[in-house]
Amino acid sequence: MTSKVGVVGIGMTENKSRWDVSIPALYRLGAKSAYEDAGLSPKDIDAFVFGHSPEYFEGVNQPEKWCGDAIGATDKPLFRIHTGGTVGGSAAIGAYYLVASGKFDVVMAISGNKLNETSSAQIGLSTVYDPIMGRQFAAGAPSAAAIQAAKYYNKHGYSNEIGLKVAVKNRNNALNNPYAQLKIPDYNLEGAKNTPMLCDPLRMADMCPTSDAVCAMIFAKEEKAEEITDKIAWALGASSTNEGLNYPDRDWSKPIGLRLAAEKAYERAGIKNPLKELDVAEVYDAFAPQEMIWYEGLNFCDWGEGGNLLESGATQMDGELPVNPSGGVLCANSIGAAAMFRKAEAALQVMGRAGDRQVPGARLSLGHGWGGAIQFHTVMIFGSDKS
């Protein structure tokens, strides 16, 4: 690594369904929030890494061309990364590496979607599948997540309702997050069990909402970061991986691609025992059962032990490794920003600036992203200390 890299500013828009702004205007709000947070202006930014998920959601090709002016990138270096649900993570990782290369001092990563522009995000998600071999039976993301959940429950003998416990944990956490969309007082297991079945074994309570949101992160090289602020989240390691297609013997409930990403990121950050060493994690729980599956991929526990880790209370706010203090993707999902929110929330925790959702004394955190057709993963590690 040529230069140490710190996060010096974070911008977030509230996750909700909104009709008061266009796509560029929403990006502008996200960028403005990051500029204000870091006390910087567009002239301080050397390059922009722009994230945005499939064009099919909003019907605009090359949205980065349209939105560049709105975020202050006119006549500046800007390029777009697009990796589906992981895009926010991929853009953050992109900005991190541009700074780490030693060629850029300050880089903004910004990512989002305005999902309410489409009649259904599931149309854009079904076109992920190959037009000849697969699209005929594609039914959006919930159908795939249901197969994944059923496999997980059956293989390890967990009850179909254990996922709802993730939902209860995260939805109660979301009450402390001003940027979350779903904030339901007195959310409990009984209520979650009574929600309608959407795609067996997934109930409505297992589902994420549809949000419009943008998230932005400003990365700076060591000396520059220390000039800008004294509350820095140091980026200690990152990885983005591809687990490949739906080959016949692939086990969707055993994310070996995530394990690879985690191992790479842990190695780069010098982490040996993630459950013990990490203070907080934000994972991409678009569907409740996935959180337990990601525990395993992230090596918080052995394969098959995710449900037991949840039941032990270790991932509750007062547990050994709180997971999703923000409420996670279950409480806010714009897809384009969701994976960056995970990284931004993880960074805020080690800056000690996470407000009511702060894990006391957090010094080492992880942000995860998931996307594609269950095969992309991004992992980033942040610390209060430089190494």
Added chain:
Amino acid sequence: MSKIGIIGSYLTEFKGRRENENRNQLINETVVSVLEDAQLSINDIDKVISASCDTIDGISISNAFAADDMGSYMKEESKVEDDGAYALMYAYYRMLTGEWKNCLLVAHAKPSDAGPAFYANMSCDPFYLRPMGLELNTSAALQARKYYETFGLSEEDAAEVAVKNRRAGSKNPRTQLRKEVSVQEVMNSSYLASPLKELESAPLTDGAAAVILSTEDFAKNAKNKPVWIDGFGFAQDNYYPGNRDLSRCNAGKTAAQKAYNEAGIKDLMQEVDFAEVCESYAFYEMMLYESLGLCKEGEGIKLIKDGVTDINGKFPVNPSGGTLCANPIIVSGLVRVIESYLQLTGKAGDNQVAQNKGKALVHAASGMFMQSNLVSILSI
């Protein structure tokens, strides 16, 4: 800091429609062949970056179902949704951190499946530009008209650029249009959108391209002589054409200056042998001469008339024939990189140009009205 070098490349055959292959077959052919060229196995690759466009592919997250053919299964991977030259830029900066040794970079597109007009009109915002029906030809025509009127140029002037590039392309076995044209033929070809005519516009092209990038330690021992990346610059201009002076390519100028800074270039003509640029319409090449600093504003035509940028000239531009001879959208910028790599390593063939400095300039563009530009300097 370690240097980063290109140690292998592959270009598919470029033609208007690759009728008998689907997208994944193109990717597979490209990846297998580039590994062969560099004499590496897929196990030597520890990072894959691709460039493609969902709108052209007709597939959301279009790298998701390409992993098998791309060789990215259980590897670190990312996708840039822009020209392949942007993916190269991203891969280059990542490689500089020293976390990887060999990176495979693939750009692919089958615009014959989607139609370039659809692709471009979808790039227009839904409120102002899209209802006007703007697409590639009409937007470039507006810009050409502005450029001609600002600097007193004629349609014949632009035709001479097409003649020059088609002449170079006639010697290049790797390109699509390999037949020379005359000024008269260009002038007699039908209008696509006045003042732009068919023979001064890039053709529709299906194709894919790939390179392998390596850190210095690996590149030095590679089978092929490496070509080093000296620096990059890129920039994006204002989106709305009404907010810009369309007779200039400001982002091209900004990108060039950044690339020259990073590569330590003071005087392009003195320090670099030749350039490969993305001129999807003939007049763009003259405009780019001005942005890249080869001449003053409005004087691009002089370089053409004086033969300076001819394949046998003092500073050849587009010895490959440029995008006027083959224009696989998303891939074109990476084709410029590969054509320059072949020139610098003496493997270009009949269109090989003489060199004594061992440096090349590569330019790529994306977006309507050449909104985004990228410049890179390569050296042997």
